Amino acid sequence: MRQSKYFLKTSKTTSAEDVSVNARLLEQGGFVQKVLAGVYNYLPLGLRVLAKIENIVRLEMDKIGNEMFMPVLHPKENWEKTGRWNTLDVLFKVKSQHGSEYALGPTHEEIVTPSALSIINSYKDLPLAVYQIQTKFRDEPRAKSGLMRGREFRMKDLYSFHATTEDLDEYYNQKAIPAYERIYKSLGVNALLTEASGGTFSKFSHEYQVEIENGEDTIYICEKCGVAKNKEIFEAGAECTNCGKTTWRETKASEVGNIFKLQDKYSSAFNLQFTDNTGAKKTLIMGCYGLGTSRLMGVIVEKFHDGKGIIWPEAVAPFKVHLLSLKGAEKEADKLYEDLLKAGVEVLYDDREISAGAKFADADLIGIPYRVLASPKTVAQGSVELKKRAEEKAELVKIEKLTDFLK
RNA sequence: CGGGCUGUAGUAUAUCGGUCGUACGCAUGCAUGGGGUGCAUGUAGGCCGGGUUCAAUUCCCGGCAGCCCGACCA
Numbered sequence: 001m002r003q004s005k006y007f008l009k010t011s012k013t014t015s016a017e018d019v020s021v022n023a024r025l026l027e028q029g030g031f032v033q034k035v036l037a038g039v040y041n042y043l044p045l046g047l048r049v050l051a052k053i054e055n056i057v058r059l060e061m062d063k064i065g066n067e068m069f070m071p072v073l074h075p076k077e078n079w080e081k082t083g084r085w086n087t088l089d090v091l092f093k094v095k096s097q098h099g100s101e102y103a104l105g106p107t108h109e110e111i112v113t114p115s116a117l118s119i120i121n122s123y124k125d126l127p128l129a130v131y132q133i134q135t136k137f138r139d140e141p142r143a144k145s146g147l148m149r150g151r152e153f154r155m156k157d158l159y160s161f162h163a164t165t166e167d168l169d170e171y172y173n174q175k176a177i178p179a180y181e182r183i184y185k186s187l188g189v190n191a192l193l194t195e196a197s198g199g200t201f202s203k204f205s206h207e208y209q210v211e212i213e214n215g216e217d218t219i220y221i222c223e224k225c226g227v228a229k230n231k232e233i234f235e236a237g238a239e240c241t242n243c244g245k246t247t248w249r250e251t252k253a254s255e256v257g258n259i260f261k262l263q264d265k266y267s268s269a270f271n272l273q274f275t276d277n278t279g280a281k282k283t284l285i286m287g288c289y290g291l292g293t294s295r296l297m298g299v300i301v302e303k304f305h306d307g308k309g310i311i312w313p314e315a316v317a318p319f320k321v322h323l324l325s326l327k328g329a330e331k332e333a334d335k336l337y338e339d340l341l342k343a344g345v346e347v348l349y350d351d352r353e354i355s356a357g358a359k360f361a362d363a364d365l366i367g368i369p370y371r372v373l374a375s376p377k378t379v380a381q382g383s384v385e386l387k388k389r390a391e392e393k394a395e396l397v398k399i400e401k402l403t404d405f406l407k
Numbered sequence: 408c409g410g411g412c413u414g415u416a417g418u419a420u421a422u423c424g425g426u427c428g429u430a431c432g433c434a435u436g437c438a439u440g441g442g443g444u445g446c447a448u449g450u451a452g453g454c455c456g457g458g459u460u461c462a463a464u465u466c467c468c469g470g471c472a473g474c475c476c477g478a479c480c481a
Contacts, residue, residue: 012432012443013418017474037473089408090480107481141408141479149480157481199481216480258481290481327440357442364442375441385441 001319002337003350007044010362020214022298023146025310029365031318038143038151045366046297048318050154053293053300054133056186056315057156064175065129065158070111072135074103078110082269090138092151104137109288112159113266120284123163123276127171131158133293145214147298148254154294161267162285163274168261176289180208180257183291188313189300191256194219196230198260204233208257208291212302215252223247254299255292262286310367311390319348321406322368324359328376336374336384336399343403364389370406 008030018024018034026032031046042050058067073094079085085093085103092104105111112130120128133156143151158176162168177193184191191208198205207230209219218231225243239246266272267284276282297316304311314320321340325333330351337349348368350359356375363371373385373394384402387394397405 009433011417015418015473017413019475084481088481109481136481138481142475142477144474155481205481255480260481288481355442355444356440357444360442362443373441377441 001348003348004352006348010365018146020145020148020298020302021305022148022301025301025305025365026146026298029310029367032147036151038140038149038153040147040150040152045318049297049312049316050294052316052318053187053296054154054156057183057291057293058133060179060183060186061131061156061158064171064179065131065160067132068115068130069132070105070108070115070134072105072137074105074110076101076103078114079103082110082266084110090140092137092139105134106136106138107288107290108132108134108157109159109262109266109286113270113272113286116161116284117270117272120161120272120274123274126163126274126284127161127167129158129160129171129175131156131289145216145298147294148302149216150294153292156291156293158289160287160289161272162287163276163282165261165263165285168263168285168287172259172261172287176259176287177206180259180289180291184208184256186315187296187300188315189256189296189303192219192221192226192228192253194228194230194253195233196258197232202260202262202265205258205260207255207259209253210256210299210303211251211253212299213252214302215254217253217255218250219253220248220250223249254295254302256296256299257289257291259289260287262288305367308361309365312367312369314369317367317369319346319368321345321347321370321372322363322366323347323349323372323374324363325349325351326356326359326373326375327353329374329379332379332399333374336372336402339403340406343407345403345406372402 010030011028014024014028018027026046027034030043031049032043033041035041076085090106094102094104120126135152136155137152140149140151143149160171162171189210191210194207194209196205196207209217209228219228220234221228222240222243222245224245224247225240227240227242237246263285264283267286272284273281274284300313300316301310304313323333323337337347340347367389369389371387371389378384378396383396383398385394386397
């Protein structure tokens with residue numbers, strides 16, 4: 001992509017009202033624009049990052065479930081059936097011009113459970129799992145911290161259906177948790193499996209928490225074995241259920257995933273039953289597994305940045321290479337750009353006619369992993385300068401060897 | 408939702424009961440060309456409604472929006 005033709009402008013300034021690092025850097029870098037408090041445009045550059053995150057999630061979820069796509073607009077009666085129309089305080093309610101009321105989906109148990117009614121009839125159909133990656137709406141009383149807590153945000157939600165609680169446990173432990181671990185590892189973030197309360201869903205749940213300074217949650221981590229507990233269920237001085245120690249470290253973290261054993265809470269509400277091998281009707285057992293993809297984007301920025309800008313992990317970077325040309329090396333840079341494209345390298349090409357310093361500053365701000373600089377000095381030697389965003393040193397590389405080097 | 412604060416240009420700010428200035432940014436041109444370069448020209452503003460007043464951006468009331476702390480958080 002040629003930067004001169006890209007729907008992208010970085011900014012030298014940012015509003016003093018934005019305090020969080022992710023909001024400032026993502027807005028300055030041209031990844032997102034704030035539309036409302038907690039509501040953002042994802043510009044082309046930011047959408048690439050979000051898509052990378054979601055594709056990593058999709059890759060793992062496809063191994064343990066089937067992707068579908070559910071609506072944002074929900075019938076009121078489904079939410080009344082589960083009792084959440086009036087009890088879920090973050091539920092957005094909209095009224096049509098004809099007087100009908102709807103909910104904007106904050107989560108999709110109320111949709112996926114009745115959906116399963118016509119799919120699941122017999123024990124032979126089980127287990128099954130289905131997921132989607134969707135925009136969610138929650139009427140947060142206080143949106144804040146950039147992408148970390150929005151009123152409209154992106155989430156992957158998976159739902160599993162089982163004949164027995166034992167089967168749910170097995171899926172939960174042997175399929176869902178390992179898939180989550182693989183996702184966070186691929187993304188390059190260290191997310192801790194954390195014991196937590198179940199909110200409106202169940203007694204207990206597991207959260208995936210990433211330690212960051214301005215995280216919204218407080219968690220306790222066992223110094224010995226690394227078991228983590230959310231403050232909401234933590235008893236001071238408690239013995240670690242894993243190793244028996246009582247030394248805990250308190251830290252701030254941000255929740256980037258939350259998995260629940262729903263048991264029969266929603267299947268009962270919608271009378272979702274199956275026939276077992278004796279011909280008897282039984283209520284299904286369900287689990288649900290959330291993962292906030294847009295929040296992860298914010299958390300990654302909080303985690304990976306320096307004074308100059310973002311430092312994207314390669315797996316989620318919008319491009320792999322940021323090619324910069326300085327005046328006098330345009331022809332060589334143009335050719336290199338074409339060659340990189342042909343070689344299948346994702347490259348953002350800063351072909352703008354601006355000063356060298358401005359290009360460097362933007363490259364640091366945007367945070368693409370590899371910066372390739374073509375200048376009169378380097379091309380005179382048949383080379384370009386290659387510098388990793390995360391490192392200080394730069395090296396000269398022969399142009400003809402560059403594409404191989406970057407593969 | 409409780410508490411606090413704030414609304415003047417894209418950003419940061421100044422002044423004023425009599426129609427808003429500065430800096431940066433942004434745009435264009437020329438020069439420059441390895442860390443946000445220089446010069447010139449241009450660009451853009453009082454959140455909304457009501458009240459007081461001859462006159463409101465300024466004072467008062469209400470609304471709305473935004474930010475911060477807390478509560479809440481599938």
